[in-house]
Structures are given as structure tokens and as C-alpha cells.
Amino acid sequence: xxxxxxxxxxxxxxxxxxxxxxxxxxxxxxxxxxxxxxxxxxxxxxxxxxxxxxxxxxxxxxxxxxxxxxxxxxxxxxxxxxxxxxxxxxxxxxxxxxxxxxxxxxxxxxx
Numbered sequence: 001x002x003x004x005x006x007x008x009x010x011x012x013x014x015x016x017x018x019x020x021x022x023x024x025x026x027x028x029x030x031x032x033x034x035x036x037x038x039x040x041x042x043x044x045x046x047x048x049x050x051x052x053x054x055x056x057x058x059x060x061x062x063x064x065x066x067x068x069x070x071x072x073x074x075x076x077x078x079x080x081x082x083x084x085x086x087x088x089x090x091x092x093x094x095x096x097x098x099x100x101x102x103x104x105x106x107x108x109x110x111x
Contacts, residue, residue, distance in 0.1 A: 020097040023056075030056040033063060036081045053082045060084060 003012060015021065024030060033052035043050075052063045060082050079085075079092055086092060094103050 018097065024061055024097075027056045030054055030061075033061070036062075036083075037077050051077050051081065 003016070005013075008016075031054055033054040035050060036053045037051040038049060050065045052065065054061050062077070062082055064077070084092060091104050095101070096103075
């Protein structure tokens, strides 16, 4: 990413300085993320935000990108979209790398 550091917004600078995102970006074992949801031009125009996924240090990393100029309040997606299959009793933890909040998805078992 390139930017004029004399005019960069505080939000953009915060993204560039986010240590967790830098860690993922610099992980030599991580591969380039691939689109797993909302990948076509039409879906990008009419659907939920686009989701890209990769692995880093054994964890699955998903990036939810909202292409629209307004906020989506339901940025939900299936763990199956990320290649995650939970066994009976298993749970997944979701960590928002922006605000450091953790949550457990409502559905903890795939049917």
C-alpha cells in the first residue's frame, strides 16, 4: 500500500500501524488470500460484503470488505465458506483485529 504520509487520514494510518495486521502480512507461511464469498462483480454490486480468506500461523484469517459507501450491520458468513468444519462440541472463536473483541459464532456445529 502506498500513501502520501503528509496527507494520510488517521483511519488509514491506524490500519497501516495495526500490529496484528502487520504480523499476518509478514508471515512467510501465509499465502495470498482468496475470495470465498461475494466474489463476482454482480455479487459485489448487489450482495453482502466480499470475504477473502487465508491461513496464518495455523489460524484461518478472513477479511470482510464492504465495497459499498454505507455500513453493513450484518457481516455474517458461514464457517463453511472459510473451509472450517466443526466436530460435535467444537466451537470457533472470532477475533476482530481492529477492536480486539472476541466472539463465538452462533452456530457452533455444521449441518
